[in-house]
Amino acid sequence: xxxxxxxxxxxxxxxxxxxxxxxxxxxxxxxxxxxxxxxxxxxxxxxxxxxxxxxxxxxxxxxxxxxxxxxxxxxxxxxxxxxxxxxxxxxxxxxxxxxxxxxxxxxxxxxxxxxxxxxxxxxxxxxxxxxxxxxxxxxxxxxxxxxxxxxxxxxxxxxxxxxxxxxxxxxxxxxxxxxxxxxxxxxxxxxxxxxxxxxxxxxxxxxxxxxxxxxxxxxxxxxxxxxxxxxxxxxxxxxxxxxxxxxxxxxxxxxxxxxxxxxxxxxxxxxxxxxxxxxxxxxxxxxxxxxxxxxxxxxxxxxxxxxxxxxxxxxxxxxxxxxxxxxxxxxxxxxxxxxxxxxxxxxxxxxxxxxxxxxxxxxxxxxxxxxxxxxxxxxxxxxxxxxxxxxxxxxxxxxxxxxxxxxxxxxxxxxxxxxxxxxxxxxxxxxxxxxxxxxxxxxxxxxxxxxxxxxxxxxxxxxxxxxxxxxxxxxxxxxxxxxxxxxxxxxxxxxxxxxxxxxxxxxxxxxxxxxxxxxxxxxxxxxxxxxxxxxxxxxxxxxxxxxxx
Numbered sequence: 433x434x435x436x437x438x439x440x441x442x443x444x445x446x447x448x449x450x451x452x453x454x455x456x457x458x459x460x461x462x463x464x465x466x467x468x469x470x471x472x473x474x475x476x477x478x479x480x481x482x483x484x485x486x487x488x489x490x491x492x493x494x495x496x497x498x499x500x501x502x503x504x505x506x507x508x509x510x511x512x513x514x515x516x517x518x519x520x521x522x523x524x525x526x527x528x529x530x531x532x533x534x535x536x537x538x539x540x541x542x543x544x545x546x547x548x549x550x551x552x553x554x555x556x557x558x559x560x561x562x563x564x565x566x567x568x569x570x571x572x573x574x575x576x577x578x579x580x581x582x583x584x585x586x587x588x589x590x591x592x593x594x595x596x597x598x599x600x601x602x603x604x605x606x607x608x609x610x611x612x613x614x615x616x617x618x619x620x621x622x623x624x625x626x627x628x629x630x631x632x633x634x635x636x637x638x639x640x641x642x643x644x645x646x647x648x649x650x651x652x653x654x655x656x657x658x659x660x661x662x663x664x665x666x667x668x669x670x671x672x673x674x675x676x677x678x679x680x681x682x683x684x685x686x687x688x689x690x691x692x693x694x695x696x697x698x699x700x701x702x703x704x705x706x707x708x709x710x711x712x713x714x715x716x717x718x719x720x721x722x723x724x725x726x727x728x729x730x731x732x733x734x735x736x737x738x739x740x741x742x743x744x745x746x747x748x749x750x751x752x753x754x755x756x757x758x759x760x761x762x763x764x765x766x767x768x769x770x771x772x773x774x775x776x777x778x779x780x781x782x783x784x785x786x787x788x789x790x791x792x793x794x795x796x797x798x799x800x801x802x803x804x805x806x807x808x809x810x811x812x813x814x815x816x817x818x819x820x821x822x823x824x825x826x827x828x829x830x831x832x833x834x835x836x837x838x839x840x841x842x843x844x845x846x847x848x849x850x851x852x853x854x855x856x857x858x859x860x861x862x863x864x865x866x867x868x869x870x871x872x873x874x875x876x877x878x879x880x881x882x883x884x885x886x887x888x889x890x891x892x893x894x895x896x897x898x899x900x901x902x903x904x905x906x907x908x909x910x911x912x913x914x915x916x917x918x919x920x921x922x923x924x925x926x927x928x929x930x931x932x933x934x935x936x937x938x939x940x941x942x943x944x945x946x947x948x949x950x951x952x953x954x955x956x957x958x959x960x961x962x963x964x965x966x967x968x969x970x971x972x973x974x975x976x977x978x979x980x981x
Contacts, residue, residue, distance in 0.1 A: 438536045439754045440464045441743035442736075443529050445517050445685070446544030448475020449725045450715030452501040453732030454542050454739070459508035461736075463743050464754035467505070468531060470516035471913045472865050474498030475546055476716070477725050478910065480570070480592065485616070486725055497725065506785065509756060514789055514868055518883070522689055522711050525746055532882045533792075539746035540710045540739040543686055543698060544732070547679030547716040547723075548911075552584055555639035556647075557675075562950040562963025564640065564647035565673045569593040571909040573600045574937070575949040576672040580665040582607060582650060584637055585676035588615040588724065591623045593676055598628040601672075605663075607635045607652065637673065644947060646670035672949065681717045693719055703738035704731055710742050781819040781863075782826070793871060794827040798879025799849050802831040807842035812938065816842040816861055829878065840939055843932070846877045855923035860935030864907030869916040869933075876924035884921065888968055892925045895981045899929045904936040904943065904953040912952040914965040919954070921968060956980050 442458050444451040447469030458465040472478065477494035484491050506512060519530040522541060529536045549567040551557060557565055566572040573596065581601045583594045586608035592615075594604050606623070611633050613620035624631050634656040642648040647670055650663040665671040681696045690706040690713070691699045698706060698713040705712050714731030716723050747753045782790065803820045807813030817834065824832040833847075843859035854877040862870035875881055901919045905912040916933055923931040936943055936951055946953060946961050954962045960978040975981045 438534065439526075439752060440466050440536060440538040441746075441754050442466075442540045442542060442739050443468065443527070443536055443538040444542045444544060445520075445529070446475070446546060446715065447473035447502070447512070448544055448546055448715055449477060449498060449501060449728040450732040450735075451475075451542065451544035452498060452505050453729040454544075454714065454736040455505040455510040455732075456501065456508055457733055457736035458739060459505055459510035461740050462509070462756055463740060464511075464756045466511040466513055466536065468513050468515050468517055468529070468536075470514070470532075471868060471910065473502050473512065475544075475728075476910065482592075482596070483725065485619075494725075501729075503785070511757070512789070514871075516882075517685060520685060520689060522686075522708050525710070525750060526752075527710060533796075540712065540742045542704075542732075542735050542739065543683075543690075543706075543711070543713040543717060544715045544728075545682040545685060545717050547681045549675065550678045550680050552637070552675055552677050554637045555651075556641060560640055560642065560647055560673075562953055562961075563947055564642060564670065564949055565675065566950045567675050568909065568911070568950075569596045569674060571906045571911070572674075572950045573597050575943070576600055578602055579669060580671040581605070582637065582663065582671065582673045583676065584673065585678075586610055586613050586615075586633075587676070587678070588619065589676040591615050591619045593674065594623060594629055595626065597674065598626060601628065602666075604629045606631045607637055608633045609636050609655065610634070611656075640673060642670065646947070646949060647673060679716060679723070683717055686713075702734075704735040705738055712739060781822045787826070790826060790871065793875050794829055797827075797829045797875060800829045800831055801874050801877045802833055802847035802851055804845040804847050805832065805834045805842065806836070806838035806845065807834065808836055810842075812861070813842040816844060819861060819863075820844055830874070840934065840942070846873060848877050855927065855930035856920050857932045858935075859932060860938050861907075862933075865910060865913050866905055866907055866916065866933065866935075869913045869920065872917055873920045873924070876921055881924055882921065884925075884968075888972070889925060891972060892922050892929075892968075895922075895926050895928055897928060897981055899975065899980050900957050901929065901931045902942075902955040902958075903931065903933045904939075904946070904948055904951055904955075905933060906936055906951045909951050911965040914967060915952045915954060915971070918966060918968040918971045922971070 441463035442465045444454055444467045447467045451467050455465050455467045480494035483494055483497055515531040515533040517531050521528040526537050527541045577600045580603045583606045594606055597604055623629055636653045638651040638653050640647045640650045652663050653660045683696050690708050697719045698717050700706055700713050700718055704714050712735040714735045715728040805817050805820050807816055824830040840859045843857050845857040846854045848854045856873045858870055903916055919931040923929045946955055950963055
């Protein structure tokens with residue numbers, strides 16, 4: 433039987449530290465492995481500004497650390513694919529993974545889908561989400577410049593993110609439910625000695641209240657004395673609440689497919705294998721007492737060692753041996769600075785290691801797409817034009833046009849066949865976590881686009897009302913792309929729908945208009961405002977709930 437191009441020894445779902453480490457180990461052992469990531473390689477740690485407790489690395493950022501991991505894995509021959517996994521068939525010797533770029537097969541699968549921030553449940557948490565309540569310091573910290581902040585949580589995340597938030601806040605008060613921090617004493621001591629930080633142990637947030645401009649008061653409970661007091665910021669100003677109280681595992685893909693505990697975490701053995709032979713899990717989706725980069729990388733290494741044995745056994749049993757691309761190990765890349773949204777480092781918009789993935793997208797485009805740049809002769813306008821010229825120069829399926837009219841310049845609008853507007857546009861520079869969603873928008877504008885459930889597609893195409901969707905994002909936000917991709921997919925399927933995405937950092941008038949203190953922020957028909965990420969089914973449900981469709 434001939435070897436299929438889509439057959440791998442191992443498929444890794446999730447490109448965080450656990451997945452990247454496993455890929456490195458498997459590729460180095462000369463097994464064919466691919467890492468599937470729907471957003472941006474690196475995982476949750478990419479939004480952490482400073483990492484100082486990873487052994488052997490004195491100080492770095494989360495993005496720089498995981499970028500090095502990714503390049504190491506690629507240098508050993510691991511394949512990286514930007515694609516969303518939509519279904520898994522895990523029974524039998526050969527597993528099937530259905531993605532937005534087709535069906536892949538493998539002898540072993542590693543689930544590294546991470547976790548999302550947990551909501552605490554205090555009164556007013558949902559009401560003020562996005563208007564005072566936030567869950568990501570990197571994404572939302574700047575919205576609270578000069579204001580006081582309450583931080584909920586007593587672990588590593590609470591301590592580390594509180595230190596980061598002092599860059600913006602005038603004062604940070606940490607509420608710890610227990611009588612001490614659960615993180616390392618050295619970190620706790622540093623936090624408690626910071627002049628901008630006050631720590632209240634045995635304290636819990638019960639409720640927040642306020643108005644259109646944000647949170648103005650909070651009710652705080654001392655669980656030791658059983659006393660309750662009211663918190664207000666100086667000068668009757670509004671203040672923010674950041675919640676760092678753990679995570680909820682992203683295990684919806686494997687629900688009813690592998691064994692989970694009561695909290696939804698995947699149950700594994702000492703080799704990180706689940707109850708399904710050949711299926712493994714690593715990182716924050718697993719049961720563990722410490723969720724740090726170092727434990728995630730350990731998970732990946734242990735799982736990879738066991739997956740090697742599975743693959744070797746399947747080679748012998750099935751007679752199928754996936755062909756490893758580039759059989760000779762490539763020379764390692766020269767180390768380079770991590771490419772951040774604010775500073776592209778080498779002056780290029782698109783790094784060389786992204787070119788193979790982009791070329792794969794260009795090859796699948798059915799029709800040319802025009803990038804219509806709306807810009808003036810200012811700094812941001814010139815930057816956007818230069819970046820789009822660089823992108824358009826990569827494929828004859830991309831055309832470039834310019835004009836100087838429009839609201840909230842600069843922005844790039846996508847035109848389909850016959851230079852007809854697709855209803856999709858990005859205001860600002862589509863970079864950082866939004867670069868992937870922008871490329872997906874181009875692909876969806878070029879023809880049939882990403883595969884989508886037939887029932888969902890029919891519901892979107894049946895919408896007869898005009899729906900205007902605005903989404904405010906931060907380029908460092910890991911939760912924004914899900915909503916952006918879902919809304920843009922709707923626009924690509926229905927001419928009644930427009931989806932414009934705005935970099936909230938360069939359009940303060942929109943932040944003020946819609947009172948935005950967190951991203952992603954979605955505005956429907958300039959009237960209904962919603963915060964938080966949403967997949968396509970959730971987006972449709974929300975549009976129905978506000979009678980937009």
